[in-house]
Amino acid sequence: MHKNFKNIGKVVFGRGSFSMLESILEERRNENNRFFLYVVDDFFNGKDLATRLPVKNGDVVRFIDVDPHEPTTEQIDELRDTVLKEHGLPAGVIGIGGGSIMDIAKAVSLMFTNEGSSTLYQGLNLVKKPGIYHLGIPTISGTGAEVSMTAVLTGPEKKLGLKCDWTVFDQVILDAELTVTVPVDKWLYTGMDTYIHCIESEQGTLNNAYSHAYAEQALKLCREIYLGENAGQNPENDDKLMVASMMGGLSLTYSEVGVCHALSYGLSKILGEKHCYANCLAFQHLEDYYGEGVRELKQMLTRHNVTLPTGLAKTWTDEQITAMAHVAYNLPHMWNHAIGPDWKEKVTIKTIEDLYRRM
Known part of the structure; x- marks a missing residue:
């Protein structure tokens, strides 16, 4: 590639x-x-x-x-x-x-x-x-x-x-x-978009030395910003996050995003959820795909007293879940990267519906 x-x-x-x-x-x-x-x-x-x-x-x-x-x-x-x-x-x-x-x-x-x-x-x-x-x-x-x-x-x-x-x-x-005017919850949700970009870029079939170099440094910065000794919103970390954001974008440009972003698109298209928040909603339930990354994201949420809702799927209709699954399924480049060229043999509409029902 x-x-x-x-x-x-x-x-x-x-x-x-x-x-x-x-x-x-x-x-x-x-x-x-x-x-x-x-x-x-x-x-x-x-x-x-x-x-x-x-x-x-x-x-x-x-x-x-x-x-x-x-x-x-x-x-x-x-x-x-x-x-x-x-x-x-x-x-x-x-x-x-x-x-x-x-x-x-x-x-x-x-x-x-x-x-x-x-x-x-x-x-x-x-x-x-x-x-x-x-x-x-x-x-x-x-x-x-x-x-x-x-x-x-x-x-x-x-x-x-x-x-x-x-x-x-x-x-x-x-x-x-x-x-400086960004509230702590949005600061974390948008920062997690960078974090998730890099986790998905790294853990997929299209990962390579070029994308890895950007992802590795961006993840290092995210861990300092959200889990380090000086974690939190401050001038030094604001500078770091601005750089990490750019590096995360470059990493996925030469690689790709995966399961979380596919699910996020469905949440945004059908339910109107904002992209970064939708990523966090989905990512917290994807431990079988991105185990260490999910566990680390939960540590970051706890460290900054931000709580993501669960049990949302109980309020969604079957029609909404199916519609979201079709949106997510029709992003083959993301599934190809996350699962492999044979992804259609492993991922069906029902597979994706079950992922949404976790939420």
């Missing part, structure tokens, strides 16, 4: 590096219709970060509430169509927020130059043309969306990413000072 993937064009890392945004954007401001589209988590509307945006005349700022639902194809199409109609083609898109905002920024940058609905491009290398310039600034660490070549969207038929080389950000700014 060989992957010829594109990495981020440029990276700025360090506390206070958000201040470089204006000078970075100036190099691009004369492109297309000479304005930037800022896509910002609504959490920051009216807060200090919003006042620090280097907005100039003609720039468009959209604050987007990502708490109720993850990004949808309909949302991306509407954002693109409205901006094009009212303002024209931006010089670039700047995404500021968590993983959902990163995915929105990546997806809409592609859809500005590709016709039709984003539902047409859910899958691998279906995008026809490069998107416009896009820059990501994560304000929470763990999803790896700042480095991945996928913009995950939920459509009317499936939850699946726009995945190609052009999805990858041209530039990212990694400033851990922007993560």
